[in-house]
Amino acid sequence: MGKILSGILAVLAMSAASTTIAEAATAMRCSHQLPPAHHIAKVVDQWAAEVEKLSEGELDVQVFGADSLVKANDNILSVAKGDIECAFSLNFQWGKTLPLMNVTVGPYTMSSIEAWKKWPTSEAAAFLEEKLADKGVRNIAWMFQTNVSVFTSKGKPLLKPEDFRNIKMRGLGPAFDRSLSAMGASTVSMPGSEVYQALATGVIDAAITDVAAAYSRKYFEVQDHFTVVPVLAAYLHGYVTPSWYDGLSDKSKAALKQAGEMASVWAIEASQAASADAPKQLEEKGVKVHIATDAENEAFKAAMQPAFNEGFAEETGEDGKKLLELVEKIQ
Secondary structure, eight states: HHHHHHHHHHHHHHHHHEEEEEHSSSSEEEEOOOOTTTTHHHHHHHHHHHHHHOOOTTTEEEEEEEEESGGGGGHHHHHHSSSSSSSEEEEETTTTTTGGGGGEEEEESSOOOHHHGGGGSSHHHHHHHHHHHHHTTTEEEEEESSSEEEEEESOOOOOOOOOOTTTTOOOOOOHHHHHHHHOOOEEEEEOOGHHHHHHHHSSSSSSSEEHHHHHHGGGGGGEEEEEEEOOEEEEEEEEOOOOHHHOOOOOHHHHHHHHHHHHHHHHHHHHHHHHHHHHHHHTTTOOOOEOHHHHHHHHHHHHHHHHHHHHHHHHHHHHHHHHHHHHHOOO
């Protein structure tokens, strides 16, 4: 009887210890919009596992992709208010709230992979982190997504500025949309998760997206021409509620810092691989893929860059001028 009682007490003690450990884990709900097959969605999952490992279980990172927890356009406010602890957004989703985030979206502004390797520890990134803090979020990770995009269309390819006349496209933000308008396109604002349906139903005629996302989001089912262009550089960045972060242990804060640095490297590697594979993968789906020539890129740059620069300057003022100078340092 004594042995049985001892056994029961041991089980109860273990159960109590497990409960204490479970209670000690701090929940970290992270929302993002990317579909599971997207290469950066996989990096986010890898990052989450690394945070849990480095925090030795202090952080319980719960990733909700594909808009399953919070819609893409609501992520920033949800984190700033503390409704969720963490989210990942594409830079152009800051729109008018913090247009400085769109500095890399400038047509043919930051296409260098070497520059992106320097980005996370650069003065430019630190400058943006200060501005993000002013908007109520604390940045924890920079994940380069692409410097290779595609203009997608149906019926005919988009090979020169004149081809954009009178077509409706998904926009990426006020300054970049100016560059599309300069070529004659009209833009519609919508999150990435809605673009496929908009293309399928004719709400928009064409789109611009990361070449790998064009494949993972299956644009080949609703578009038949893809022009590959190094027109913009996009990134996903992770951020948390400052008050939540301030309550973490030093170990958990260090885990977030180290995992964020590691994820920046993983994202570049994954993005380079995805960009290299995607054109062939698209072709295998039976669509026409055209790699823009140097002359075609120069024509796009001449048409788009002045319009973007004008819009970016109006939106960002002296801060924008300073940020462009800091970006130039890592080119």
